[in-house]
Amino acid sequence: MPVSSSRLPPSRLRLAALLLLGSVLCLFPFRHHSPSDGVLETVRERDFINIHTRNTPTTYYEGRHGPTGFEYELMRRFADHLGVSLSLDARHNADSVLSAVREEGDLGAAALPLDPTQQGLLFSRPILELQPVLVYRRGLRPVSEPESLAGLSIGTISGSGTDRVLRELQAEHPELGWRETSELEVAELLSRVEDGRLDAAVVYDHQFRINRIFFPGVERGFLLGKPLSMAWAFPARGGLGLQQEANRFLDGLQREGELDRLISRHFGHDDYLEYVGARVFIGHLSERLPTYTELFREAARNTGFDWKLLAALSYQESHWDPQATSPTGVRGLMMLTLPTAKELGVNDRLDPAESVNGGALYLRQLMDRLPGSIRGEDRLYMAMAAYNVGLGHLYDARKIAEELGDDPDRWADVREALPLLQQQEWHSKTRHGYARGGEPVIYVRNIRRYYEILTYVDRSQQQFLQLAEPGSDEAAAPPFFDIVAPIL
Known part of the structure; x- marks a missing residue:
């Protein structure tokens, strides 16, 4: 004869209910999602990671054997680490990468400076040191210190972090002014220095080392400010899961020495440029x-x-x-x-x-x-x-x-x-x-x-043979640059 549940003590009744619930749930397996996992679980469930990047020699480009670039190598390894495929959107500049990550992306990897003040974004641990450097056109008087910049037409890329360094320098040297744009990349900026449309530019040292062989008319000047840190950006709305997994991945590469090997392979060769003429x-x-x-x-x-x-x-x-x-x-x-x-x-x-x-x-x-x-x-x-x-x-x-x-x-x-x-x-x-x-x-x-x-x-889309020809009419070109005037 079945025992009425009303006769069971309350504690026994609760235990029986929990056992019954557990046996039912065993028939319906489910995955536990931590509230912090967010984007990470979404990435794994859809089986690909959506990364916003830029088409540059230091980040991502089509090479002899297919896609390559320092950050592309990292992205590909990270996708493999997660066990998912890689989906890239490279139609970006530095500014638009951050906007896209905030609105729709899983990750931004585009030589981005680590900036905790950015709203709606999280950043990974530092990946690479970003040292700003002032470069100038060969033939100008030597440019070796901030006081040498007076009167020069200087360009940089907005949103890349070099613009931030220039603003810090302007606080000490209020006579300093420059032009900034998000519509150009480093190679295009250097081409303007070489052909005289700019006197100088502020870029990162590793970017100059990669590009300088294509612009022998551009000289290295001096280092500006303290180094920044390159990092990956994640949407804050997506929780901490993907950021934490990226940090574990990058820590592992560092321990194994693979991160240093990648840095050396992509940015370590520059000692013999003059020798090769x-x-x-x-x-x-x-x-x-x-x-x-x-x-x-x-x-x-x-x-x-x-x-x-x-x-x-x-x-x-x-x-x-x-x-x-x-x-x-x-x-x-x-x-x-x-x-x-x-x-x-x-x-x-x-x-x-x-x-x-x-x-x-x-x-x-x-x-x-x-x-x-x-x-x-x-x-x-x-x-x-x-x-x-x-x-x-x-x-x-x-x-x-x-x-x-x-x-x-x-x-x-x-x-x-x-x-x-x-x-x-x-x-x-x-x-x-x-x-x-x-x-x-x-x-x-x-x-x-x-x-x-x-x-x-x-x-290259810019076709060096065309850039080497004189007669480029900047007045007919779109207004690429915003002017940052001296604050005197």
Whole structure:
């Protein structure tokens, strides 16, 4: 006979009810959402993260192998960390990124300065130091201190944080004035400095290091103010979950050393810009390259290389001078030796078409003769080094790298071993003996740099060849800049 619940004591009745409720809920599993999770749970449930960014060389752009850029690499890794796909909106400037994050986005990643005063936003932990720097047009009197800025036409990007630094500086130097805009990016700002539409600009040091090779007419002046911190922005309406997960992700990258490696890879190369003759190279882009562009394209189609890589190699060899001849007897656009030319079927090394086709074919043969264990860009860089120093010396350097406990299939290790071929201690133990092993290291490095410039020119919306031409009529252009007047 069933027991009436009315006869149970109140405590037993409550326990029975809770047990019954628990057994029912077990039939209907559900996920617990913390009120602080907000956007994080939404991202996971919809299976993608919506990130607002900017199309710049330091943030996100289409590179040789697809999307790349320092912050893109971080975004992609963060999406993988969350187990979701990545959706980017790169139609932004610095100001509009923040507005979009407030209104609809999950995250903003666009070289944003950490600014706790921004309403409706949360920021991640610092990712990268942002050091403002004053740059100016080559030929002006040296600009080395704030007092040197009087009377100069200075530009900067509003909303990027550099404008904030200028306002702080203006409090100490009320005679300071400048122009600011959110409609331009760093490269466009630097182009205005180089062609005289501005005297100077305030950008971040890492941005200048990346862009300066494209603007050899712009000089580095002096550092302005204290460094700011680059961070990611999140909507405050979305709770703390996504911000906290991003901080855990970034902390992990820092501990593993991956964050430092990414910073070094994207912003660490700037020591040899003058050596590679950036100013001369930029000039030859419009003066010499157009004559031979189609030859490089044709040779690229026949050998599977990027035509810009062949053009970069040719510039390193001859500065695109078809009559170039070295004291050792190599000649032509691709500077082929006589034995190599005969082997390749090149009858006239001074004929541009024959030289370009022969050089491209020779590089392909070197690539094909390398061991199969060498892959990707390591294979290309070693083939380029062999073009300069010879395949035999490259093999010797690989053996030295192996003897040192390094990886002979990695260019980063082999390039450390190549200079040792100049030391008797090492070259006496090799098959091919002495070589000026430092030269192929510089050779490959320069070609990579020239290739970066050519790639930038090829894809850049601003088209450097057009920017280099005089006669730009700023009066007919939209009023990009807001004027910030001195406060005297």
